[in-house]
Amino acid sequence: MQESVMQRMWNSAYLSGGNAAYVEELYELYLHDPNAVPEEWRTYFQKLPADGSTAPDVSHSTVRDHFVLLAKNQRRAQPVSAGSVSSEHEKKQVEVLRMIQAFRLRGHQAAQLDPLGLWKRPAPADLSINHYGMTNADLDTTFRTGDLFIGKEEASLREIYEALQQTYCRTIGAEFIHIVDSEQRSWFQQRLESVRGRPVFSPEVQTHILERVTAAEGLEKYLGTKYPGTKRFGLEGGESLIPMLDEIIQRSGSYGSKEIVIGMAHRGRLNVLVNTLGKNPRELFDEFEGKKKVELGSGDVKYHQGFSSNVMTGGGEVHLAMAFNPSHLEIVSPVVEGSVRARQDRRNDANGDKVVPISIHGDAAFAGQGVVMETFQMSQTRGFKTGGTIHIVVNNQVGFTISNPLDARSTEYATDVAKMIQAPILHVNGDDPEAVLFITQLAVDYRMQYKRDVVIDLVCYRRRGHNEADEPSGTQPLMYQQIAKQRTTRELFAERLVQAGAVTTEAVQAQVDEYRNALDNGLHVVKSLVKEPNKELFVDWRPYLGHSWTARHDTRFDLKTLQELSAKLLEIPEGLVVQRQVAKILEDRQKMQAGGLPINWGYAETMAYATLLFEGHPIRLTGQDVGRGTFSHRHAVLHNQKDESTYVPMNHLYSGQPAFDLYDSFLSEEAVLAFEYGYSTTSPNALVIWEAQFGDFANGAQVVIDQFITSGEHKWGRLCGLTMLLPHGYEGQGAEHSSARLERYLQLCAEHNIQVCVPTTPAQIYHLLRRQVIRPLRKPLIVLTPKSLLRHKLAISTLEDLAEGSFQTIIPEIDNIAPAKVERLVLCSGKVYYDLLEKRRAEGRDDTAILRIEQLYPFPEDDLVEILAPYTSLKHVVWCQEEPMNQGAWYQSQHHFRRILAGHNKGLFLEYAGRDASAAPACGYASMHAEQQEKLLRDAFTV
């Protein structure tokens, strides 16, 4: 122990002998773990200065007096009174307190978590009394129990040890000591220790659990018999998931929750759909038999299907939604979070009381996929929190064929990643359904009380291979030998209940028969299912169904109201000191509003938001730098230079306006974009935008783009109006930030699945954003947004362009050039247009027209045909792009141009002017960039 103020105090006459030794031991213990000592001691130790000086607010003598008093009290509590015997007992007392802490910290390592009994874990040394210098001879000695919640201040060592064993080392392994907040730790201690890890459930509850496990087993058996060898990714081995979900739903309902959104992968999904969400088994059988008629573009396999239903709980009707999911494991988790947040926003449920997310994971993916970490990281941030997610890891101990933890992960448990946000982790043996029920109750209560994530690790097994056509014993021989011998969860549980006299054998059999009969008759098997669901509980999507992209909708907006809204945005509260450059932007906006300055991009975009809010559409805008905009064009959030307080003018347009939710996201693309996908597929009335810091960063979220945004409607019939703003433009800034990889999006275009636009004027972005919500069509919108064009002298619009007009899919020639004289036509998209325009003006050419294709997909063929019609003397048609030949729109869009040119004049051949094919998107040298740019412009006028 260090020489310290403590040492000097002990030297006083009062603190000699046994007292001093006792307090020293306590202090040692406190240094090791502050929570291991009783509260009153902790409070005093905390006040002691680390450097040995006296704490300013606690005088030396006051501390000493208190120690004397405390030590005396402590001594009085000891059964043995004085001298060395007392000292020995006090020493052991300290050890007992340390042992209690060790069980809380490490008891899970000795818990019987594996139903197969195959885990070989060394017994933790510090969970034995010997480790603490005690022997069996001490078992009947009485010790103070400290903060052990067993309802007694003192107990024999035997009782304390047994209580710890029962609480922490049976079929529940609780990890919560990593939580820094002592109240939460204490909460778990109390809940677990007070019932010694196992409350007594009534026979009614036990029968209900058995019924749910019977349902879980019954469905798999039925499907296995009826459709042998057909893939279903059965739940067999993990049947306890069904009573667990039942409890989460019922208990959340009792807390007053109205909606629950579930995300899960394929394993056990059919079981959850039928036994939890109440999908009609007959519908599932039809899918197995391939009878289900195709309603959608491509459709998807049955174990990716989502589902919605309403069930009745003690707290009223609850709407359940299972999210559709792709095969990419874990990516559905942030989608679920986004959907939940949208529902919470709709209900003004800022705390997350009304809508609860459940994320069901596989152990291997939970440990392996980076999006898990991203999703945890977002869980408490302002823009993405949902009041805590209940995570369930269906831990079947195998990832396809990998079960050796040495290959599967570097952590002890698959769940260790959850410790990054100090989530409590409750491991439970899946073959003990009562323990499962208990930790489920704990998980729900914790989530509801602390509004934080909690993880249940349901340790189970996989009775069959990865799927039903797969033979697992080739790679897991010993595990599968054991599984072959293993009786099912239901059999084991039923036997226990029969032995305990809670149910009869006949009742057990009756449950099995009843379930099978229900399936035979194609009846719903969820008793709480509401047959006539209350539709108020979810959004009506019917107004958004069945629209074509070509339908025109009016995006004009009354000029006077627009100016009034603009004026509102420029009203800054008193005392708010804005930074100099920001002040200049606001000053310019004032002039634009008055018609004294042409309108720039930032102003037009801002007014698109303001006018949409005025028309009743909420707006959500997230991304890494959206408040300011990567290139400082937006400044939607004003930062007070005096105190860093912030003010968002857009939220102060008028009282009762819809929300303008703008959040700088944390530095993730994958989870954030997935979240926004989930949000937008749940909020048809809102303009939901994700903006990339630079367009190419979206490739960090490629799974979301491929698996959800571009294909979700065709696979699952889920409409999505998400907008992605992707800064793009060749400015000589190097390989990384030039390209938003336009070619990737164009390659994914088919069957009018998404819209890809490259607007080049402020009015175009204004009408495009407005069109996205005003038009009832809900299609993802990919927008390549500019960088230098944000301030380009030619990229301007007028107030009238905003008040009138519409989004133009193609912008025709703007200069006064007679079409009949035009021999060369240059087609282009984006910023290169202004370079072409300036060059043509500089060269004074009137034989060349330039058209801007502002919407590359769905390709506006009719508009192009119409615009081309007057160009009767064409000899050359060139597609000009800044991107290398293998990138940009050239390969992906040329078939559209060629088709229309062939219809216009069969002799016309489409030429290319642009960079040569290149491995990197752009070069890293400014001089090389300038040369390339000059050449492609020259080519546009000469090839």
Ligand code: AMP
């Ligand atoms: P949910 O609350 O997600 O269960 O949705 C309730 C119902 O609304 C679903 O059964 C669908 O009929 C419909 N729905 C939900 N989301 C969408 C969407 N993105 N596109 C089309 N229909 C949807």
